Amino acid sequence: MADGAGQDQTSGIDSDEMNEWLDSLEDVLQRYGPERLGELLIHLQERAYQRGVHLPFTANTPYINTIHHSDQVRFPGDLALERRIKSIVRWNAMAMVVRGNKNFDGIGGHISTFASSATLYEVAQNHFFRGRSKHHIGDMVYFQGHASPGMYARAYVEGRLDESHLENFRRELPSGVGLSSYPHPWLMPNFWQFPTVSMGLGPICSIYHARFLRYMEHRGLLDTSKSRVWAFLGDGECDEPESLGALTLASREKLDNLTWVINCNLQRLDGPVRGNGKIIQELEAAFRGAGWNVIKVIWGGDWDPLLNADEDGKLVKRMGEVVDGQYQKYTVESGEYIRNHFFGADPDVLKMVEHLSDEMMQKIRRGGHDPEKVYTAYHAAVNHKGAPTVILAKTVKGYGLGEAGEGRNIAHNTKKINEEELRNFRTKFAIPISDDDIDNIPFYKPAEDSPEMVYLRQRREALGGFVPERTPTDERLEVPALEDRIFQAKGLMPGSDGDDGSTTGTLGQILRGLVRHKECGERLVPIIPDEARTFGMEDLFKQVGIYSSKGQLYEPVDRSTMQYYKEAKDGQLLEEGINEAGAMSSFIAAGAAYANLGTNMIPFYVYYSMFGFQRVGDLIWCAADTRCKGFLCGGTSGRTTLNGEGLQHEDGHSQLMATTVPTLRAYDPAWGYELAVIVQEGLRRMYAEGEEIFYYLSVYNEAYPQPAFPEIDGIEDGIIKGMYRYSSTDSSDGQEHRPQLLGSGPILRSALTAQQILKDNYGIGSDVWSVTSYSELRRDAMACQHWNDLHPTEARQTSHLEFILENVKGPFISTSDNVRLVADQIREWIPGEYIVLGTDGFGRSETREELRRHFRIDGECTAFAALQGMSRVGAFDAAALPEALKQLRIDSDAVFPIDA
Ligand SMILES: Cc1ncc(C[n+]2csc(CCOP(=O)(O)OP(=O)(O)O)c2C)c(N)n1
Ligand SMILES: [Mg+2]
Numbered sequence: 095m096a097d098g099a100g101q102d103q104t105s106g107i108d109s110d111e112m113n114e115w116l117d118s119l120e121d122v123l124q125r126y127g128p129e130r131l132g133e134l135l136i137h138l139q140e141r142a143y144q145r146g147v148h149l150p151f152t153a154n155t156p157y158i159n160t161i162h163h164s165d166q167v168r169f170p171g172d173l174a175l176e177r178r179i180k181s182i183v184r185w186n187a188m189a190m191v192v193r194g195n196k197n198f199d200g201i202g203g204h205i206s207t208f209a210s211s212a213t214l215y216e217v218a219q220n221h222f223f224r225g226r227s228k229h230h231i232g233d234m235v236y237f238q239g240h241a242s243p244g245m246y247a248r249a250y251v252e253g254r255l256d257e258s259h260l261e262n263f264r265r266e267l268p269s270g271v272g273l274s275s276y277p278h279p280w281l282m283p284n285f286w287q288f289p290t291v292s293m294g295l296g297p298i299c300s301i302y303h304a305r306f307l308r309y310m311e312h313r314g315l316l317d318t319s320k321s322r323v324w325a326f327l328g329d330g331e332c333d334e335p336e337s338l339g340a341l342t343l344a345s346r347e348k349l350d351n352l353t354w355v356i357n358c359n360l361q362r363l364d365g366p367v368r369g370n371g372k373i374i375q376e377l378e379a380a381f382r383g384a385g386w387n388v389i390k391v392i393w394g395g396d397w398d399p400l401l402n403a404d405e406d407g408k409l410v411k412r413m414g415e416v417v418d419g420q421y422q423k424y425t426v427e428s429g430e431y432i433r434n435h436f437f438g439a440d441p442d443v444l445k446m447v448e449h450l451s452d453e454m455m456q457k458i459r460r461g462g463h464d465p466e467k468v469y470t471a472y473h474a475a476v477n478h479k480g481a482p483t484v485i486l487a488k489t490v491k492g493y494g495l496g497e498a499g500e501g502r503n504i505a506h507n508t509k510k511i512n513e514e515e516l517r518n519f520r521t522k523f524a525i526p527i528s529d530d531d532i533d534n535i536p537f538y539k540p541a542e543d544s545p546e547m548v549y550l551r552q553r554r555e556a557l558g559g560f561v562p563e564r565t566p567t568d569e570r571l572e573v574p575a576l577e578d579r580i581f582q583a584k585g586l587m588p589g590s591d592g593d594d595g596s597t598t599g600t601l602g603q604i605l606r607g608l609v610r611h612k613e614c615g616e617r618l619v620p621i622i623p624d625e626a627r628t629f630g631m632e633d634l635f636k637q638v639g640i641y642s643s644k645g646q647l648y649e650p651v652d653r654s655t656m657q658y659y660k661e662a663k664d665g666q667l668l669e670e671g672i673n674e675a676g677a678m679s680s681f682i683a684a685g686a687a688y689a690n691l692g693t694n695m696i697p698f699y700v701y702y703s704m705f706g707f708q709r710v711g712d713l714i715w716c717a718a719d720t721r722c723k724g725f726l727c728g729g730t731s732g733r734t735t736l737n738g739e740g741l742q743h744e745d746g747h748s749q750l751m752a753t754t755v756p757t758l759r760a761y762d763p764a765w766g767y768e769l770a771v772i773v774q775e776g777l778r779r780m781y782a783e784g785e786e787i788f789y790y791l792s793v794y795n796e797a798y799p800q801p802a803f804p805e806i807d808g809i810e811d812g813i814i815k816g817m818y819r820y821s822s823t824d825s826s827d828g829q830e831h832r833p834q835l836l837g838s839g840p841i842l843r844s845a846l847t848a849q850q851i852l853k854d855n856y857g858i859g860s861d862v863w864s865v866t867s868y869s870e871l872r873r874d875a876m877a878c879q880h881w882n883d884l885h886p887t888e889a890r891q892t893s894h895l896e897f898i899l900e901n902v903k904g905p906f907i908s909t910s911d912n913v914r915l916v917a918d919q920i921r922e923w924i925p926g927e928y929i930v931l932g933t934d935g936f937g938r939s940e941t942r943e944e945l946r947r948h949f950r951i952d953g954e955c956t957a958f959a960a961l962q963g964m965s966r967v968g969a970f971d972a973a974a975l976p977e978a979l980k981q982l983r984i985d986s987d988a989v990f991p992i993d994a
Contacts (some may be wrong), residue, residue, distance in 0.1 A: 146387075152379075157374070171766030173467075179549070179550050184523055185247075186260065186539075188209070188519065190537070192516075205509065205511075213462060223557060225554065234288070234300075235288075240291065240292065242881045246260060260787050277289055286562055296786060297680055298337065298679050304351050304482070310687075312663050313641075318351075325354045326590055345386055355485045356486045367418065389475060391460050395459075400447070422501055424436055537892070593799065593800060597792075619697040620667045623674055623701055625701065629729045631700065639667065646660065675709075726758075730745075731745055732933075733911055746934075751920060760789070761789070767800075768813050768866055772814065817866065817898065820842070821862045823850075829859065832861060834860070834906045836850055838911070839910060845862045858970075860960065896923055900925075907956060915932075933951060
């Protein structure tokens with residue numbers, strides 16, 4: 095209380111006066127209630143501001159539960175039974191990891207993450223998560239990746255997995271028997287919906303997924319109003335920029351269908367998340383600042399009487415001043431230590447716990463381990479209107495593991511537990527396993543008719559089914575045929591008059607046609623992060639509208655034009671702003687709607703190609719794991735085709751990175767008709783056949799004459815498989831070796847120019863091949879090789895590449911707007927001399943001509959490479975090469991582009 099001079103220690107105001115203020119506050123609270131008191135305080139604050147008193151900004155509330163215990167809702171379940179079920183799940187999760195590592199050292203797995211979050215999941219499983227049923231599309235739950243053992247353990251108790259599954263945790267070969275380390279839909283397509291283990295991706299994807307549910311609703315495609323997106327995150331995970339990077343989208347869009355639960359166990363892998371600070375307070379401020387509803391669940395019910403008795407706020411003050419590193423220390427310390435250090439710091443606070451034994455002191459729980467507190471928080475979250483909710487639940491990492499890891503810095507990687515620790519765990523959670531058996535660490539499941547099993551099944555039935563569960567729709571779409579006029583537009587197909595056009599222009603034409611298609615039209619989700627005008631696609635604004643949950647509350651400045659910026663509640667186009675990570679998250683939500691929402695959606699994400707793979711590559715990998723469908727379209731592709739933008743914009747490596755994503759089909763077409771064939775084939779495979787793959791298309795902004803669809807045998811097959819012979823010239827004499835010029839994208843024209851030069855200047859006949867996909871050629875060649883290697887006595891399978899190049903004598907020369915490794919990836923199957931040209935090195939601002947000369951991918955350099963190749967096979971005199979350089983005006987002193 096007051097010091098000797100009668101001054102309040104904290105405010106410096108006379109203590110009698112202070113007490114008067116406090117009494118008034120109590121009086122208003124008693125007579126008018128908390129809401130009126132809040133209004134009064136705001137009023138006072140405003141008056142103070144007017145009088146020049148500027149209060150320091152704080153987005154924080156005291157370090158206690160947001161929901162006062164007097165507002166706690168009644169827990170509707172059977173607490174004792176739920177605790178039993180949770181203990182059984184805990185045991186099996188721990189046993190699965192420990193047994194796995196006992197049998198196979200180094201198999202890995204995590205015990206401590208789930209140990210800290212078991213209550214958070216179990217309360218949701220028994221009371222909140224909605225399963226997918228005929229009447230409900232279900233809730234979407236992003237499980238914290240490292241908590242996967244807990245999800246498997248529950249599925250085992252639920253009867254969805256059996257012992258052999260648990261025994262094969264992290265042993266996935268042969269397929270179908272083991273359990274994947276983390277949530278991977280690719281590996282467990284009937285179980286996991288969302289890959290979350292690359293930390294930070296789950297959070298951002300969950301926000302965009304919640305927004306996508308609204309999009310589906312507002313467009314009238316699906317009733318998603320009953321569905322909720324839940325995301326469970328780690329407190330350490332929140333340091334990933336992606337985790338918190340899209341918070342304001344969620345509040346701006348009023349996503350009250352979104353609930354985040356952050357497991358604040360105060361630890362990450364190496365040590366404390368904020369040893370010298372308070373992660374819960376830091377997150378509270380960030381979320382409140384971003385407009386979220388924040389519910390802190392810090393203290394368990396055992397603390398309520400103490401907080402009740404804390405009339406002068408000294409306990410709350412003490413709670414607020416202790417840093418996280420010290421709270422972690424209390425977890426591993428004795429009751430006596432906690433008494434002396436935590437409570438003992440203030441004699442008045444120490445007095446408050448006189449009646450508690452040291453043992454009790456150790457047992458008083460943190461909020462995230464108290465099911466009633468957690469239930470209250472979830473209940474408030476799902477009933478909150480107008481904003482998303484985050485629950486910040488304080489827990490103990492490795493809860494229940496004692497010496498083996500509870501609260502220890504080593505907790506995250508703990509996988510082994512000695513016999514004594516096992517016994518303690520068993521006893522603490524009352525698992526009926528005898529001392530004789532405990533060495534074997536048996537899995538435990540109660541009898542089918544036991545109260546636990548009856549209760550558990552009844553709860554999940556009441557909530558509509560099991561979670562997680564992934565149930566792809568068997569819906570197949572009728573996609574437009576190649577003969578459809580969507581693909582027959584001018585410049586794409588036969589009858590084209592050879593007008594100038596770019597492949598980006600072709601893509602726009604296809605999209606404009608597709609949105610009108612009777613079956614696919616409404617399923618299309620065009621996604622563009624603020625570059626529609628760059629790609630000449632701004633007419634889509636007017637044609638399909640830009641999605642906006644608010645409609646359009648203003649008169650757009652360009653309202654009188656044909657292509658005005660039209661926002662609409664049922665708009666189809668997702669204009670994500672300068673936000674590639676968000677756009678990718680939307681792509682994933684739409685591309686996986688067939689699995690999560692029971693409806694096929696067709697996303698076309700058109701972006702600045704440089705800001706794709708290297709910027710959001712991990713989200714593209716996540717899309718693959720999600721078994722996402724759709725088209726990624728890298729606009730302004732090419733190190734030299736996007737010429738003026740320079741080093742940071744010119745992309746020559748997306749095709750290389752695309753090769754590394756197993757479910758991605760990457761194409762680099764030169765002509766509009768090639769793009770049309772590829773898009774049609776993609777639609778057919780993904781939406782008519784139901785293949786769970788996606789596409790990457792490089793499209794370019796250079797306009798050049800587009801040929802009509804040529805009459806070449808097997809051309810469609812060649813386009814899809816990756817390569818076909820486009821044109822041939824005769825040689826002046828019967829030469830044995832003919833240069834085989836491979837070209838892709840706009841640089842196919844360098845091959846055509848080279849073909850002309852070789853013919854005109856050197857009398858050399860050659861063949862030009864359009865290579866639409868090096869990665870498809872390689873995939874096919876590797877697949878054949880795999881089979882041939884394993885079947886040495888059987889007839890060899892022949893890949894497309896081997897088939898079309900059979901008896902073709904090189905030399906082979908490849909030129910493209912990509913780094914050389916793109917074309918180099920088929921070297922193994924090229925029957926002869928192979929010279930690859932490409933754009934290795936930094937781009938720069940220049941004219942296209944100069945850039946293509948700099949990287950030596952233009953027609954002259956391609957022709958020279960062909961002469962070099964011919965000389966290597968003895969078909970051209972090497973001594974004539976210097977003269978050829980001169981004739982082709984290639985500078986012998988040109989810099990090496992990688993160093994430039
Ligand atoms: C992007 C990324 N970086 C690193 C890791 C490796 N990793 C896995 S779990 C973990 C610590 C997690 O801490 P936290 O988020 O607090 O979760 P907890 O286990 O404490 O609940 C780390 C560093 C990862 N999975 N993803
Ligand atoms: Mg943590």
